[in-house]
Amino acid sequence: MRSASFQQLxxxxxxxxxxxxxxxxxxxxxxxxxxxxxxNGSDGHGIFRLPQYIKRIQNGGINIQPNIHLAExxxxxxxxxxxxxxxxxxxKYATELxxxxxxxxxxxxxxxxxxxHAGPAALYAKMPLKKDxxxxxxxxxxxxxxxxxxxxxxxLSTNPIAVAIPTNEEPPIVLDMATTVAAYGKVKTAAQRGxxxxxxxxxxxxxxxxxxxxRAGEGFLLPIGGPKGYGLSLVFGLLAGTLNGAAFGKDVVxxxxxxxxxxxxxxxxxxLSVSAFTDPDTFKNNIDAAIRSMRGSPTLPGFDSVxxxxxxxxxxxxxxxxxxxxxxxxxxxxxxxxxxxxxxxFLFES
Amino acid sequence: MRSASFQQLxxxxxxxxxxxxxxxxxxxxxxxxxxxxxxNGSDGHGIFRLPQYIKRIQNGGINIQPNIHLAExxxxxxxxxxxxxxxxxxxKYATELxxxxxxxxxxxxxxxxxxxHAGPAALYAKMPLKKDxxxxxxxxxxxxxxxxxxxxxxxLSTNPIAVAIPTNEEPPIVLDMATTVAAYGKVKTAAQRGxxxxxxxxxxxxxxxxxxxxRAGEGFLLPIGGPKGYGLSLVFGLLAGTLNGAAFGKDVVxxxxxxxxxxxxxxxxxxLSVSAFTDPDTFKNNIDAAIRSMRGSPTLPGFDSVxxxxxxxxxxxxxxxxxxxxxxxxxxxxxxxxxxxxxxxFLFES
Numbered sequence: 001m002r003s004a005s006f007q008q009l010x011x012x013x014x015x016x017x018x019x020x021x022x023x024x025x026x027x028x029x030x031x032x033x034x035x036x037x038x039x040n041g042s043d044g045h046g047i048f049r050l051p052q053y054i055k056r057i058q059n060g061g062i063n064i065q066p067n068i069h070l071a072e073x074x075x076x077x078x079x080x081x082x083x084x085x086x087x088x089x090x091x092k093y094a095t096e097l098x099x100x101x102x103x104x105x106x107x108x109x110x111x112x113x114x115x116x117h118a119g120p121a122a123l124y125a126k127m128p129l130k131k132d133x134x135x136x137x138x139x140x141x142x143x144x145x146x147x148x149x150x151x152x153x154x155x156l157s158t159n160p161i162a163v164a165i166p167t168n169e170e171p172p173i174v175l176d177m178a179t180t181v182a183a184y185g186k187v188k189t190a191a192q193r194g195x196x197x198x199x200x201x202x203x204x205x206x207x208x209x210x211x212x213x214x215r216a217g218e219g220f221l222l223p224i225g226g227p228k229g230y231g232l233s234l235v236f237g238l239l240a241g242t243l244n245g246a247a248f249g250k251d252v253v254x255x256x257x258x259x260x261x262x263x264x265x266x267x268x269x270x271x272l273s274v275s276a277f278t279d280p281d282t283f284k285n286n287i288d289a290a291i292r293s294m295r296g297s298p299t300l301p302g303f304d305s306v307x308x309x310x311x312x313x314x315x316x317x318x319x320x321x322x323x324x325x326x327x328x329x330x331x332x333x334x335x336x337x338x339x340x341x342x343x344x345x346f347l348f349e350s
Numbered sequence: 351m352r353s354a355s356f357q358q359l360x361x362x363x364x365x366x367x368x369x370x371x372x373x374x375x376x377x378x379x380x381x382x383x384x385x386x387x388x389x390n391g392s393d394g395h396g397i398f399r400l401p402q403y404i405k406r407i408q409n410g411g412i413n414i415q416p417n418i419h420l421a422e423x424x425x426x427x428x429x430x431x432x433x434x435x436x437x438x439x440x441x442k443y444a445t446e447l448x449x450x451x452x453x454x455x456x457x458x459x460x461x462x463x464x465x466x467h468a469g470p471a472a473l474y475a476k477m478p479l480k481k482d483x484x485x486x487x488x489x490x491x492x493x494x495x496x497x498x499x500x501x502x503x504x505x506l507s508t509n510p511i512a513v514a515i516p517t518n519e520e521p522p523i524v525l526d527m528a529t530t531v532a533a534y535g536k537v538k539t540a541a542q543r544g545x546x547x548x549x550x551x552x553x554x555x556x557x558x559x560x561x562x563x564x565r566a567g568e569g570f571l572l573p574i575g576g577p578k579g580y581g582l583s584l585v586f587g588l589l590a591g592t593l594n595g596a597a598f599g600k601d602v603v604x605x606x607x608x609x610x611x612x613x614x615x616x617x618x619x620x621x622l623s624v625s626a627f628t629d630p631d632t633f634k635n636n637i638d639a640a641i642r643s644m645r646g647s648p649t650l651p652g653f654d655s656v657x658x659x660x661x662x663x664x665x666x667x668x669x670x671x672x673x674x675x676x677x678x679x680x681x682x683x684x685x686x687x688x689x690x691x692x693x694x695x696f697l698f699e700s
Contacts, residue, residue, distance in 0.1 A: 072456075072626060074456030075426070075455050076425070076456060076457050077426075077455060077456025077457040077622075077623075077626050079627055105424055105425050105426040106422075106424030106425070106426060107426050107457065107459040108426075109456070111627060134593070147647055150655070151644070151653070151656040152649065153646075153648060155643060155647060163589075165588055173588070175581040175582070175585050177578045177582075205650075206650070206651055207650040207651050224574045225531055225574025227657075229574065231525040231659040232525070234525070234640075234658070235513040235525050238515055238640060239513075239515075239622075242636050242640060243484070243624065243628070243633065244627065245627075249643050249644075250643060276422060277427075277429055277461060277593050277595075278422075283593065287588065290588060294505060294584070296503075297497055297503035297505060300502055300553075300555075301556055301557050302557060303501070306498045306499065306500050307499075307577075308498075309581040
């Protein structure tokens, strides 16, 4: 399989975005964030999405000259209006604002409306780490795949939640999870590979297990812990969507199927300054110790080791920094088709 | 079955607390909160716990003359030191502070250390509702019943999460959930009733399903969504515990088994002022509409209706306000034994 360096991905994405009219500075910001997603192993939320983003930009579904601005501002709390910009730009703006505000107030909660799909949740939860802050990010997912518990109408998204906690010597703790047993991307991957899904991922409209991913359209994802995962998806969807004046429920536009309608995606980011609570070094040592105590637990039969959220992604990042980011043939072809259509140079050219 | 009014429970709890030396004002506050838990149907976290609380107070495990005070204060963020008071007093103080601060800053995050078991999570998440605020409450549970995913050492608690969202005409949304498939209280209830547990609640140390609740000591609870529930329990435990300088992991004292050791329980409450984001009436109407859209979904076979978190508890509250709070014989006997030992009058006397 081919592999590309971070810089190669970044330069390619920047070329494609400028080819469709993106201002150079914004193209650079988005390209770096998308490439970072790939470096972390979030393959389903990285450059894989570029053709879809470009299509939406070409169809006028994203504003490439946005005026991202504050709609409300109370110091520790702010509401950002993304003016239908690329989600990456809106969320970078919102997260940097939250970090500044948390410096002054100990905590900051920044809500976002009129945003768009912004890539993997971990990308934004991790940003505050470099300032010894905890990051908490929640988004209304860009398509509904989940009915309320006991129902059959897909009114909810997988609404991802990410929490990042700084460490000293250990990899940071980075939880990045959908509120469903399986993210919808996993269903798509199983379909592409012609594999069956395990029971528990999806059910059909009669409540029977659905294990054939090619029939995914006939059923829906199951929430974690049944009514609990439904509850998490509901309350976080209302806080990331409705509270911010963003889409929720029936109003959510399927980003994958529709490349023109204004999505009004909602997100929020919380930054929490560790130094407001305690000495950051002491705290980070305590988190290191907590990680080691988890890892030190005896294991169940069938498990080699106990892991901590973020450990797998951290390992992938180290590996890819050395050996590059794998580019499967199908992705390589899709990216070169995109480059041809935009009349720009291919992935490994410059 | 006997049933008691809110006022009867409240007066009884107040008598018992003053009998063991509680100042009258504090006894009244705790009695009202415990009775409120019973009114809401949180039977496992209400007056059922009184004998355990009293035992701990008698053994010096709780400070009845506490100096609850701010350890850190940054305006929108504060850290409360509970001085080993009853958790109810500490959390009432912290939640009222969070509501005041959210009035000024739009959001407030108040962490708590040196606290104790404070009853059901929903009690505190719901307090901000009356000011048109969202409440989010997380606690480090008062005993470890959960190993890290793939491990066998019980290093984690069920760490409850509660989120409350205000409404206009509909019952408020109140999610109150453990990060395990079943709360430990449900296992105890099954054991008392001589019932088997369904597969999926617990496993034994070899990873096999454990369905006999009398063998609960040989196994552990399962987290919701496997590694996801573990991740939620871990990150929320670190934010409610470690970040506040409170107990986490190996340091958690089993409140049920040990009635003397200082627990250093950690909790946090977030209050979010809806008026900082948007017009509260518009918001609450939108939440009403979201609730109705969930409830309007067609149902799966086997389900009569779709419910929203908090609906069941709201119905129980209405019922108990009219008809009283049921007092099973075993509870009645335990409370009268307690009254005898404290030389105070019985539940239905005054």
